[in-house]
Amino acid sequence: MSKAPVHIIMGSRSDWPTMELATKPLQALAVDYETSIVSAHRTPQRLYAFCRDSETNGTKVIIAGAGGAAHLAGMAAAMTWLPVIAVPVQSKYLKGMDSLLSMVQMPKGVAVATQAIGEAGAYNAGLLASQMLALSDPELQQRLVDWRRAQTDAVAEEVE
Numbered sequence: 001m002s003k004a005p006v007h008i009i010m011g012s013r014s015d016w017p018t019m020e021l022a023t024k025p026l027q028a029l030a031v032d033y034e035t036s037i038v039s040a041h042r043t044p045q046r047l048y049a050f051c052r053d054s055e056t057n058g059t060k061v062i063i064a065g066a067g068g069a070a071h072l073a074g075m076a077a078a079m080t081w082l083p084v085i086a087v088p089v090q091s092k093y094l095k096g097m098d099s100l101l102s103m104v105q106m107p108k109g110v111a112v113a114t115q116a117i118g119e120a121g122a123y124n125a126g127l128l129a130s131q132m133l134a135l136s137d138p139e140l141q142q143r144l145v146d147w148r149r150a151q152t153d154a155v156a157e158e159v160e
């Protein structure tokens with residue numbers, strides 16, 4: 001049984017160097033998360049079981065990262081009402097454009113919150129998941145406000 005509100009899934013272990021970036025804001029904001037390898041094309045039954053169990057095990061937001069089989073996010077969104085944030089991982093041949101288009105261009109009726117290709121997208125996925133959870137968590141909301149203020153304060157007005 002999952003107890004973490006955020007579950008990060010990825011199609012392959014090879015996605016981890018990118019998807020690890022999603023954990024950075026979650027750690028900074030003290031949001032619990034889990035990670036799993038769930039492939040849409042290699043482990044479809046695992047994907048089905050993951051989506052089925054997520055609705056009752058405490059998961060509130062799913063982050064799905066994939067390169068090649070980037071329908072992972074859309075398939076997950078099709079099988080659960082939980083919000084799914086998609087991260088297009090940079091693919092070998094098409095540099096992630098295939099992943100991006102596969103994830104972002106969902107037909108109406110099933111929503112996927114697709115982020116930018118690669119590390120920025122993964123990082124922002126963790127941030128967006130935190131913002132979703134902050135809607136019903138005032139303490140997390142305050143941590144987010146403080147985090148944003150610190151980020152703003154860290155931007156110098158001048159070069160040197």
Ligand code: RP5
Nearest residue numbers: 011012014066067068069089
């Ligand atoms: C997808 O295919 C994964 O999400 C990964 O981005 C890509 C390549 O996977 P590997 O061949 O490295 O396992 O399923």
